[in-house]
Amino acid sequence: xxxxxxxxxxxxxxxxxxxxxxxxxxxxxxxxxxxxxxxxxxxxxxxxxxxxxxxxxxxxxxxxxxxxxxxxxxxxxxxxxxxxxxxxxxxxxxxxxxxxxxxxxxxxxxxxxxxxxxxxxxxxxxxxxxxxxxxxxxxxxxxxxxxxxxxxxxxxxxxxxxxxxxxxxxxxxxxxxxxxxxxxxxxxxxxxxxxxxxxxxxxxxxxxxxxxxxxxxxxxxxxxxxxxxxxxxxxxxxxxxxxxxxxxxxxxxxxxxxxxxxxxxxxxxxxxxxxxxxxxxxxxxxxxxxx
Amino acid sequence: xxxxxxxxxxxxxxxxxxxxxxxxxxxxxxxxxxxxxxxxxxxxxxxxxxxxxxxxxxxxxxxxxxxxxxxxxxxxxxxxxxxxxxxxxxxxxxxxxxxxxxxxxxxxxxxxxxxxxxxxxxxxxxxxxxxxxxxxxxxxxxxxxxxxxxxxxxxxxxxxxxxxxxxxxxxxxxxxxxxxxxxxxxxxxxxxxxxxxxxxxxxxxxxxxxxxxxxxxxxxxxxxxxxxxxxxxxxxxxxxxxxxxxxxxxxxxxxxxxxxxxxxxxxxxxxxxxxxxxxxxxxxxxxxxxxxxxxxxxxxxxxxxxxxxxxxxxxxxxxxxxxxxxxxxxxx
Numbered sequence: 001x002x003x004x005x006x007x008x009x010x011x012x013x014x015x016x017x018x019x020x021x022x023x024x025x026x027x028x029x030x031x032x033x034x035x036x037x038x039x040x041x042x043x044x045x046x047x048x049x050x051x052x053x054x055x056x057x058x059x060x061x062x063x064x065x066x067x068x069x070x071x072x073x074x075x076x077x078x079x080x081x082x083x084x085x086x087x088x089x090x091x092x093x094x095x096x097x098x099x100x101x102x103x104x105x106x107x108x109x110x111x112x113x114x115x116x117x118x119x120x121x122x123x124x125x126x127x128x129x130x131x132x133x134x135x136x137x138x139x140x141x142x143x144x145x146x147x148x149x150x151x152x153x154x155x156x157x158x159x160x161x162x163x164x165x166x167x168x169x170x171x172x173x174x175x176x177x178x179x180x181x182x183x184x185x186x187x188x189x190x191x192x193x194x195x196x197x198x199x200x201x202x203x204x205x206x207x208x209x210x211x212x213x214x215x216x217x218x219x220x221x222x223x224x225x226x227x228x229x230x231x232x233x234x235x236x237x238x239x240x241x242x243x244x245x246x247x248x249x250x251x252x253x254x255x256x257x258x259x260x261x262x263x264x265x266x267x268x269x270x271x272x273x274x275x276x277x278x279x280x281x282x283x284x285x286x287x288x289x290x291x
Numbered sequence: 292x293x294x295x296x297x298x299x300x301x302x303x304x305x306x307x308x309x310x311x312x313x314x315x316x317x318x319x320x321x322x323x324x325x326x327x328x329x330x331x332x333x334x335x336x337x338x339x340x341x342x343x344x345x346x347x348x349x350x351x352x353x354x355x356x357x358x359x360x361x362x363x364x365x366x367x368x369x370x371x372x373x374x375x376x377x378x379x380x381x382x383x384x385x386x387x388x389x390x391x392x393x394x395x396x397x398x399x400x401x402x403x404x405x406x407x408x409x410x411x412x413x414x415x416x417x418x419x420x421x422x423x424x425x426x427x428x429x430x431x432x433x434x435x436x437x438x439x440x441x442x443x444x445x446x447x448x449x450x451x452x453x454x455x456x457x458x459x460x461x462x463x464x465x466x467x468x469x470x471x472x473x474x475x476x477x478x479x480x481x482x483x484x485x486x487x488x489x490x491x492x493x494x495x496x497x498x499x500x501x502x503x504x505x506x507x508x509x510x511x512x513x514x515x516x517x518x519x520x521x522x523x524x525x526x527x528x529x530x531x532x533x534x535x536x537x538x539x540x541x542x543x544x545x546x547x548x549x550x551x552x553x554x555x556x557x558x559x560x561x562x563x564x565x566x567x568x569x570x571x572x573x574x575x576x577x578x579x580x581x582x583x584x585x586x587x588x589x590x591x592x593x594x595x596x597x598x599x600x601x602x603x604x605x606x607x608x609x610x611x612x613x614x615x616x617x618x619x620x621x622x623x
Contacts, residue, residue, distance in 0.1 A: 037411070039410075039411050235411065283412045
């Protein structure tokens, strides 16, 4: 009984920590695909860049972990801010095939550049001492890093929720997701709103990439390897549904972690199968009302 | 009303008429055999990718189905062809037919599940079916060889006469004859009433539905035909190389075919020929580069084509020709 409780605690804590990382990375993608209706396959590239920046700053410049996290956010946000008007904006409202092609091209360029700058081997994330310790939570001993991830995820969730639910900026975003034309008609500058949310989303992806560098190791092909994972989260949640993204990310995190130990052979297969079933059942997302 | 009908019929007639320039790629493919006798393996992989890209053009260029999962049918064809040989049935033509049928069957199954959907959800689902198949092939090692791939796919001599030799004569002609036959089929489809209806669906599915066109059925039919063609391409690849690997089911294969199609120009069949040929040949010459440099080049080219180069290489040729014609017509 104790062993079962200990195992469950492990799966929950590991899974929720993983889910939090997925959420932080995916939330920006969800907004891009929901708000701009943009098929953005290159979102993982921003996560990889954030991760690479953080790991490199820590290992070669001795930058402390928390500051490196901030730089990961800043680097990816800055890149998003620069690329949005050049590459993304001209394709808003256009053909999704063009969007797919452009973002595949962007993935290729980022993969090649990451390889050029950082080399082709995974970049090892060296955690600070206070995070490599273990904490006894009663039922079992767990790595402090996992608890830190859960805490950071929770804080970010609350911040996001406050921004979206309690500020005028959040109200504008919600209005634009709900009905972009009507939002424009009542005087919301959707163009600027897109730019700001895209930048923030890229920044969060960079932060998530850095936070999760130990679970999703940073190497050049990162944007392709985790492409499907991030897309699963946002499409099952329903594009643009932020609360849904949180739940689906946590669910996927726990299920994947449990699957890795209970059914190591077919866990990924089952995940994809369930995902296809969910999408066919609810094409507009798990939490949508209409079929 | 009658006028519209006449115009459509005239357009369809003109579409079926052959122009002289259409012989050019086929003459070049035949000439290649005699000029580059030592490079027939490269020629074979060009022809295989042309066939695969051509099938993608039917789905994406004509019917407007945005898919990231077209490699599913290539991989299914390749694995089917490989598995029947390893299981003890080395006759290639029956293997090819079986591979095409299996791919078509899966195209009908998945197509009827997802072709009523659109946009990002459709993209996601085509991708999801591909990664699902990849996962199955990866884990079902008894059948597929898993990560190591399916080794020892030794097809019997073609038609009992032509062994798959090391110099690659058999595989070159095998791929070329099949490509030409399936190109004729694709061309017939593209210029038929059915092909026109597909273009109509691509431009405005709602209006076609209102006109009484069975949109979903049309889409499933073209999905199945293109699936069979892609499966045939996979089978030729398996027979030619004697090997089937997980890369036949990889997202990268779908992405590369998209790149080739867009590079050549989609929705005109010859774009697939030009794009795939240029891509595979350039890639061959860049093969002693660092692969990441190639990737950078392809990525940058893709971004530029989307932003500035509508219509790909053939679109560019069209614009050049128009400009030249205008200069000639201009009064002196």
